[in-house]
Amino acid sequence: MVKQPTSPTLIWLRQQAPLKPEVGQACNGCGVCCAAEPCPVALVFLWQRRGSCRALLWDQASSAYRCGMLVQPAQYLRWLPLCWQAWFARRVRRWIAAGVGCDSSAHIE
Ligand code: SF4
Ligand code: SF4
Numbered sequence: 001m002v003k004q005p006t007s008p009t010l011i012w013l014r015q016q017a018p019l020k021p022e023v024g025q026a027c028n029g030c031g032v033c034c035a036a037e038p039c040p041v042a043l044v045f046l047w048q049r050r051g052s053c054r055a056l057l058w059d060q061a062s063s064a065y066r067c068g069m070l071v072q073p074a075q076y077l078r079w080l081p082l083c084w085q086a087w088f089a090r091r092v093r094r095w096i097a098a099g100v101g102c103d104s105s106a107h108i109e
Contacts, residue, residue, distance in 0.1 A: 011035040011052065016063045020108050024101050029064025031056055033104035041069055041095050046076060070098060 013031050020030040033039070034056040038048040046069075048054060055068035055076055073088045074080045080088055097103065 009036050013065075014058055017058075018064060020104070020106065021102050023103065023105055027099070027102050029059070029062065029066060031058075031065030032106050032108060033102075034065065034067065036104075036106055039096055041092055045069065067092070067096060067098070070096070 011032065013035055018028045018030050020032045021028055034042075034053040036052075037050065038046065038053045042048045042053045042055060046053070046055060057066045057068045057071060059066045068076060069092045070089050072085070073092060074082050074085045077088075093099070
């Protein structure tokens with residue numbers, strides 16, 4: 001079967017960001033997936049349906065992107081008490097399957 005390319009999307013990422021790995025390899029924080037479209041967590045909690053996720057954070061120290069909903073969710077969710085942040089972040093980690101490996105089939109040109 002011939003793979004049909006999906007419509008192209010222009011995304012903006014930092015020059016220092018790592019190159020996107022192949023699907024299944026360890027996530028390196030390239031930011032491609034989150035810059036291309038919001039994940040279900042962003043859809044549900046940030047009400048964002050398209051565009052680069054507003055919770056996508058650039059981490060200067062590691063020269064990689066991080067999920068703000070994982071790092072500091074209370075900054076995006078005003079209703080979330082600071083003392084619940086760690087609990088919520090653990091849920092987000094599971095929902096976005098952080099650490100499982102890259103699940104984005106995006107092709108970068
Ligand atoms: S899941 Fe893949 S595309 Fe998304 S940030 Fe990690 S390595 Fe990049
Ligand atoms: S909520 Fe986090 S994982 Fe989901 S698109 Fe935004 S930055 Fe990426």
